[in-house]
Amino acid sequence: MIQSSSIWKFLKGRGFRFFSGVPCSILKEMIAAAEEDPEIRYIPAVKESAAIGIASGAYLAGEPSGILMQNSGLGNVINALTSFNLIYKVPVLMFISWRGFEGNDAPEHLIMGEKMIDMLETLGIPHVTLSEEYEDELKWAIGRMKEKSIPVAVIIKKGVVK
Amino acid sequence: MKRSEAIRSVLEGLKENDIALFATGMTSREAFSIKDRPNNFYIIGSMGLISSIGLGIALNTKKKVYLFDGDGSILMEMGTLAQIGAEAPKNLVHICLDNQAYQSTGSQPTISNKVDLAKIAEAAGYGAANGPEFILMKVENDEGEPPPRVSVSPEQMASRLMRSIK
Numbered sequence: 001m002i003q004s005s006s007i008w009k010f011l012k013g014r015g016f017r018f019f020s021g022v023p024c025s026i027l028k029e030m031i032a033a034a035e036e037d038p039e040i041r042y043i044p045a046v047k048e049s050a051a052i053g054i055a056s057g058a059y060l061a062g063e064p065s066g067i068l069m070q071n072s073g074l075g076n077v078i079n080a081l082t083s084f085n086l087i088y089k090v091p092v093l094m095f096i097s098w099r100g101f102e103g104n105d106a107p108e109h110l111i112m113g114e115k116m117i118d119m120l121e122t123l124g125i126p127h128v129t130l131s132e133e134y135e136d137e138l139k140w141a142i143g144r145m146k147e148k149s150i151p152v153a154v155i156i157k158k159g160v161v162k
Numbered sequence: 163m164k165r166s167e168a169i170r171s172v173l174e175g176l177k178e179n180d181i182a183l184f185a186t187g188m189t190s191r192e193a194f195s196i197k198d199r200p201n202n203f204y205i206i207g208s209m210g211l212i213s214s215i216g217l218g219i220a221l222n223t224k225k226k227v228y229l230f231d232g233d234g235s236i237l238m239e240m241g242t243l244a245q246i247g248a249e250a251p252k253n254l255v256h257i258c259l260d261n262q263a264y265q266s267t268g269s270q271p272t273i274s275n276k277v278d279l280a281k282i283a284e285a286a287g288y289g290a291a292n293g294p295e296f297i298l299m300k301v302e303n304d305e306g307e308p309p310p311r312v313s314v315s316p317e318q319m320a321s322r323l324m325r326s327i328k
Contacts, residue, residue, distance in 0.1 A: 018221075046242070049211065050245050052211075053242070055218060056211075056214075056218060057217060057219040057221070057222070058219070060203075060218070060323055060327065061222035063222045065218070080211055083206075083207025083208045084207060088316040088317060088319065
């Protein structure tokens with residue numbers, strides 16, 4: 001398991017200190033660690049679309065930024081992605097939890113759990129699923145983000161980050 | 163007051179460094195044809211998103227941020243009013259140009275004739291000392307041909323805004 005604090009340390013080292021998001025049980029340790037870290041500003045958002053708007057505004061003001069959300073929230077940000085971030089070339093690092101992975105979850109998570117990767121592919125959003133090789137994966141995600149100047153998704157499965 | 167007059171009256175009073183953000187649709191098109199500036203930012207899609215973008219900008223700059231929003235767009239993402247009230251950036255002025263209609267799609271009515279957006283903003287925390295301001299301007303649509311679409315590309319808009327905030 002990856003420690004949340006190790007992820008935040010890595011992100012801070014790459015200049016990422018401003019985040020917004022909507023909670024998910026899979027992300028609870030990561031959000032708690034962000035809120036305890038005085039060097040990170042975490043804005044609790046009322047909705048995933050607000051989170052991506054806030055993070056996008058931060059980027060426009062010169063602050064590298066990211067969001068955290070459950071994959072159910074991907075549905076709430078698709079319009080922002082297609083008619084804002086992807087056309088204005090506004091990159092945001094998106095941490096997305098993977099509820100419904102391999103069909104082992106409550107009914108409301110099964111369809112998004114199965115389709116999330118296809119959706120990201122269809123939208124042209126680069127994505128990586130976090131593992132013990134998280135430093136290389138985050139490095140790749142941030143690299144893609146800077147190179148293409150668009151949002152990139154980092155997927156987090158249950159039990160991978162504590 | 164016509165919406166174009168309302169936009170003009172605020173826009174012409176802005177200082178050179180002030181940032182101005184404009185909601186999707188006619189608000190952006192009118193502002194663009196009245197007075198384009200490098201630190202004007204028009205959102206051509208994503209109706210409702212400009213308010214959270216404005217919040218993200220206001221939290222990361224000391225410059226004053228003027229957010230020209232519409233009734234339809236505020237109603238679409240009304241949770242963002244609570245978000246702004248809670249974060250309370252004092253450099254944010256949120257102007258609601260309320261024409262009670264979705265003009266770009268044929269002036270279908272919104273529900274802002276029945277909902278008091280100023281009261282909602284106040285309840286969310288706008289208007290407190292050292293907090294964000296909310297200004298509700300009841301406006302009429304301009305008649306005649308609509309102004310042309312914004313001709314600056316989305317990518318250029320983002321990069322010129324970033325340069326002017328720096």
